[in-house]
Amino acid sequence: MLDAPFPASDDLLLDAYSRAVTAAVARVGPSVVHVATRRGPGGGSGSGVVISPDGLVLTNAHVVAGAEALEATAPDGRRFPARLLGQDRATDIAVLRAEAQGPLPAAELGESARLRVGQVAIAIGNPLGFANTVTAGIVSATGRALPSRGGWPVEDLIQTDAALNPGNSGGALADSAGRVIGIATAVIMGAQGLCFAVAADTARLVLSQVLRFGRVRRAVLGIAVEKVAVAGRLARAAGVDGQGFGARIMRVVPDGPAAAAGLAEGDVILSIDGVATTGADALLRALGGERVGVPSDIVALRGGEVKQVQVVPAERGGAG
Structure with missing residues (x-):
């Protein structure tokens, strides 16, 4: 009996999951420096x-902290100087300008608010x-949310079991369509499968403020929160009918505003x-710099x- 002929295309050797991952890597990989x-x-x-x-690069603030000079290396081996445009240590996001000659392959920022637990996450x-x-x-x-060195929690993080190690910081966390849904930021040493990335929506907010103002000014309440479902009758009683979710306080910073x-x-x-x-994510967007020092009315649930x-x-x- 003759052996079956070898497939003419490698695609025939890949299942649907493998095809999705390889396609996503092909789309995002050239943009990770x-x-x-x-x-x-x-x-x-x-x-x-x-x-x-034109060379805008997202990375972590802790990667570039205290740097006297920066250099970016593309996957094809090209090296070029980079300069820091601005950073926000509160979200661990920094924005660089890679001063390359000619255009660079660029990744697409996705919408992290639409993420669902269980969907594919690819780290590069x-x-x-x-x-x-x-x-x-x-x-x-x-x-x-995770505590930071400054005391205020870093919020709106994506947790993933896609393995991250030192050096992954600032890299891409992508979905199966090849959109960047997060910027890798942290691992919990000694734990397995507990890795975190700054959500793309938060990174986009930092990017827009850095490009506009050169810094990020943000109001805070001094809390760490997580998203939870809210019963419709409670939402209606609070005058926010139809939202379906709220931000549950997981930690309160002592002596903070909250x-x-x-x-x-x-x-x-x-x-x-x-x-x-x-x-x-919604709380972060609501706490713009214009709210600093301005009394704000909060509606919350406590014990129903x-x-x-x-x-x-x-x-x-x-x-800054």
Whole structure:
């Protein structure tokens, strides 16, 4: 019996999942650069994602912190200097300009608000110096928060089990369509399958403010939140009928604005000055710089009862 002929196309050897992942990598991979930093006699490295042909690059603020010089290396080996346009340590996002000759392959920023737990997540970066390393997993959760060195929590994080390692920081987390849904930022050392990325919607917000103002000015309440479902009758009682979700407080920063106003862990924030807060991403968007120092009315749920409080947001430190 003759052996079956070898398939004429590699596509025939791939199942649907493999085809989706390889297509996404082909789309995003050329846009993921290695970012090298020089700090005095030493240096460091991480990853970055080119998001416009003229060289705008998203990376992590902690990758470029204290850097005296920056250099980006494309997957094809081209090297070019880069300069810092602005950073926001509160969200761990920095914006660079890669000064390349000619256009660069650019990735598309997706809409992280539409993410669903369980969908495919593909990480591309330069872990431990291994260029353009690809790992894949799923979106494990959305709207996570982690404490930062400055005390304020970093919010609106995507949790994934796509493996990340030192050097992945600033790299791409993409969906199966090849859209960047997050910028890789952190792992929990000693844990397995607990990796995090800054949501694309948050990165887009930082990008727009850096390009417009050169910095990010943001109001904060001093809380970490997560997205939770809200019963329709409770939403109607609070005057926010139809939103379906709220932002449950997971942690309150001592002496912060929320603590001063009497908000507590477990409270579910439904709106701020009439703007629905359906999760960490919506709360971040609602807390623009114009709210700093301005009393704001918050509608929240506590134990099934509607609670109305007034909070005076502070300005979040670590920006600029």
